[in-house]
Amino acid sequence: MNTQRVLVVGGGIIGLAGAFRLALEGHHVTVLDPSVGHGATWAAAGMIAPSAEIAPGELSNYRLQRQALGAWRELSERLEDVTGHGVSIHEAGTLLSGWDAGDRRLVEQFAQLAEEFDAPMHRVTRHDSPEVFEGLSPRMTHGLVMEDDAWLDPDEAVERLRTGLRALGADLVAEAAEHIGVDAAGVVAETSSQTLRADVGLLATGSTPLPTGAAPSGANVVRPVRGVTVRVRGFDRSDQPMIRAFVRGRAFYMVSRPSGYCVLGATSDERSELAIEVGELQRLLRDGLDVVPALETASVSEIRYGLRPASADLRPFFETIKPPGWAWVSGHYRHGVTLAPLAAREVADFVGARG
Ligand SMILES: Cc1cc2nc3c(=O)[nH]c(=O)nc-3n(C[C@H](O)[C@H](O)[C@H](O)COP(=O)(O)OP(=O)(O)OC[C@H]3O[C@@H](n4cnc5c(N)ncnc54)[C@H](O)[C@@H]3O)c2cc1C
Missing domain, CATH: 3.50.50.60 (FAD/NAD(P)-binding domain)
Structure with missing residues (x-):
């Protein structure tokens, strides 16, 4: 060659x-x-x-x-x-759910779009699949599982x-x-x-x-689009889908790894300063706790930031x-x-x- x-x-x-x-x-x-x-x-x-x-x-x-x-x-x-x-690839899927009535409407809009894109998914309820909602706020009773999402x-x-x-x-x-x-x-x-x-x-x-x-x-x-993820230890739902939620109109996600290490994310700002503001961190943690109250006693192990390269x-x-x-x-x-x-x-x- x-x-x-x-x-x-x-x-x-x-x-x-x-x-x-x-x-x-x-x-x-x-x-x-x-x-x-x-x-x-x-x-x-x-x-x-x-x-x-x-x-x-x-x-x-x-x-x-x-x-x-x-x-x-x-x-x-x-x-x-x-x-x-x-590299370990975890084919966990994603649970998408909404926190309040407005957020649930966003989930429905998302479902329509996902149907147009022909994305593999199914609907779940807490009643029929309580394990899928493990650790989530009791307000969240319905959701979509996006079936072929994964993480590494x-x-x-x-x-x-x-x-x-x-x-x-x-x-x-x-x-x-x-x-x-x-x-x-x-x-x-x-x-x-x-x-x-x-x-x-x-x-x-x-x-x-x-x-x-x-x-x-x-x-x-x-152009750089800055993002922050918070990493916590002490809650493990790694045998369930990743969590993605709308909460007060904002998007929140959590990836749970088998070791009890969870990645919470993510902020998104059109700027390049590598500093973490108290307000953005507070919003991210507040959204996290609202969606996953089980995180209350988890310990914060790391906060990371990076600049996404956007064209x-x-x-x-x-x-x-x-x-x-x-x-x-x-x-x-x-x-x-x-x-x-x-x-x-x-x-x-x-x-x-x-x-
Ligand atoms: C908070 C956050 C969460 C994200 N979550 C996900 C996710 O879940 N899934 C996903 O697919 N993507 C995710 N992304 C996006 C993903 O991280 C980026 O798209 C990806 O890392 C871009 O990779 P890259 O190698 O182009 O850039 P970078 O990872 O930024 O790497 C560029 C490298 O170039 C080096 N460099 C720069 N200039 C020079 C130079 N002159 N000489 C030598 N070296 C140089 C830097 O040191 C750096 O190591 C996330 C991003 C952020 C910020």
């Missing part, structure tokens, strides 16, 4: 998944990132939940995400081949990908690319201490401004940019964990077609 040397700038879930696939296909890969897995990926709940994420006007996005679960299973198998450990732990996925990359002989350089370019020998990335060279370069930098020297066409732009049309993009030999992949917004193995295929097709 046509083996290339590839520089991947950015070790979030998109860069790592792409790098792993490239290394698996025999390319010589170098990943540059001063803090692998600590961008938006760090904050993500890890839901692969195309059905619960249905939104008006996002049918094509939904269809793309529906392919993601199979792609994750395949990626996990490859990781297992290489490292002996795959992004920390585990990052660790497995990192291990897989090392096992395949890839280099991980803990530095930022400050400037990118091209010379007679190929593409060039300059860090504060060295110059790295390869045949092909890939920018997978999430919502971070691109290194100097990168000149995209202007057709794609990314103008909220769809991911892959663009070849100047200087020649470089490409830019971003815009995965709320769905980067979900879409990572599909982005990886696109990256591998691009590199494989060169040379």
Whole structure:
């Protein structure tokens, strides 16, 4: 095969998944990132939940995400081949419910849209399926189960990908690319201490401004959409669907892991300051407690934040940019964990077609 040397700038879930696939296909890969897995990926709940994420006007996005679960299973198998450990994928489904009368109307509107999208789902009641409502407010008596939603732990996925990359002989350089370019020998990335060279370069930098020297066409732009997740310990409903609720018109979710670790989310703000405001935290916890009163005695173990990379049309993009030999992949917004193995295929097709 046509083996290339590839520089991947950015070790979030998109860069790592792409790098792993490239290394698996025999390319010589170098990943540059001063803090692998600590961008938006760090904050993500890890839901692969195309059905619960249905939104008006996002049918094509939904269809793309529906392919993601199979792609994750395949990626996990490859990781297992290489490292002996795959990524645990929990096909739990999502329970969607509403907290007050207005929220229940939102659930009904959602059900109509989900029907139009042909999403696999069924209705449940507390009366018939009390276990599905375990830990939830007694006000919540009806809901929809979105059947083929799943979740994984992004920390585990990052660790497995990192291990897989090392096992395949890839280099991980803990530095930022400050400037990118091209010379007679190929593409060039300059860090504060060295110059790295390869045949092909890939920018997978999430919502971070691109290194100097990168000149995209202007057709794609990314803006940061900040989000916070709170992680608590002490309540386990991991044998039941994930929870998604409308509460006073806001959206709330909870992913419960078998260890009693729950991820509560998520705020969404069109800004980039990485600071957590008391008010947004209070709203998130209040919504959480209203929906899941059983969280009352759980202990807060961590609060994480990240900047979702959002494009103008909220769809991911892959663009070849100047200087020649470089490409830019971003815009995965709320769905980067979900879409990572599909982005990886696109990256591998691009590199494989060169040379
Ligand atoms: C609160 C929250 C919850 C979320 N929940 C989910 C979810 O449940 N499911 C889901 O599918 N998605 C979720 N997302 C979205 C998902 O996290 C993002 O879409 C995804 O992480 C984007 O991945 P990325 O690799 O493009 O960017 P990032 O994860 O931000 O990674 C970019 C990386 O590039 C590095 N970098 C930047 N510039 C340079 C440079 N010049 N040189 C070297 N390295 C550089 C950074 O250090 C960083 O590690 C959530 C996001 C947030 C914020």
